[in-house]
Amino acid sequence: MRRLHYGMNVSADGYIAAPGDDLGWSEPSDALFQWWLDEERAISLFLYGRRLWETMSSYWPTGDRRPGATPAEIEFARNWRDTPKVVFSSTVAEVDWNTRVVTGDAVAEITRLKAEDGGPMRVGGAAIAAAAMRSGLVDEFAIVTHPVLLGGGTPFFTRLDSRVRLDLVETRTFPGGVVLTRYETRR
Numbered sequence: 001m002r003r004l005h006y007g008m009n010v011s012a013d014g015y016i017a018a019p020g021d022d023l024g025w026s027e028p029s030d031a032l033f034q035w036w037l038d039e040e041r042a043i044s045l046f047l048y049g050r051r052l053w054e055t056m057s058s059y060w061p062t063g064d065r066r067p068g069a070t071p072a073e074i075e076f077a078r079n080w081r082d083t084p085k086v087v088f089s090s091t092v093a094e095v096d097w098n099t100r101v102v103t104g105d106a107v108a109e110i111t112r113l114k115a116e117d118g119g120p121m122r123v124g125g126a127a128i129a130a131a132a133m134r135s136g137l138v139d140e141f142a143i144v145t146h147p148v149l150l151g152g153g154t155p156f157f158t159r160l161d162s163r164v165r166l167d168l169v170e171t172r173t174f175p176g177g178v179v180l181t182r183y184e185t186r187r
Helices: 030-041 050-057 060-065 073-083 106-114 125-136
Strands: 004-011 016-017 045-049 085-088 097-100 123-124 140-146 166-174 178-185
Touching: 004 125, 030 073, 030 140, 030 166, 045 050, 045 106, 045 125, 050 060, 050 085, 060 073, 085 106, 106 123, 106 125, 123 125, 140 166
Parallel strands: 004 123, 004 140, 045 085, 045 123, 085 097
Antiparallel strands: 004 016, 140 178, 166 178
């Protein structure tokens, strides 16, 4: 059975995007970018909602060919293109870069994918992650907290119907006061 991970850069007040879907507040240090690269290399399938898909696919298909791209950015772009992806959307018609679109029930599809043999999956995007959280499908949370208050925007966590117990499995501090806390869902 596959594991499902959910991890994002988060403001200190719990948002993954500022109002207007602004992500400019979370510039990663080289050490943090390398950590994200190492995490992404371990993932065998990315699960995206439409908005995060549009953000990622607008940059990473050619991220390795951009002037000044670092070795880590080059590797991230190559890994992103090569890793299979699923986009959950009723409006995205065309995809590329080892990707397929699912227009039906996201929770049913994630449940089916989790039941398969294979490496871990990462869910990204607030709406799709919220559906996975409410359904008890997320096995691991990586919360990368940046020292900034946004005052609103898109929250990392969704409203849940019941309590979810977590076990702390890792903490780490990165340059600039960024702190990783990684938890596993207690089953």
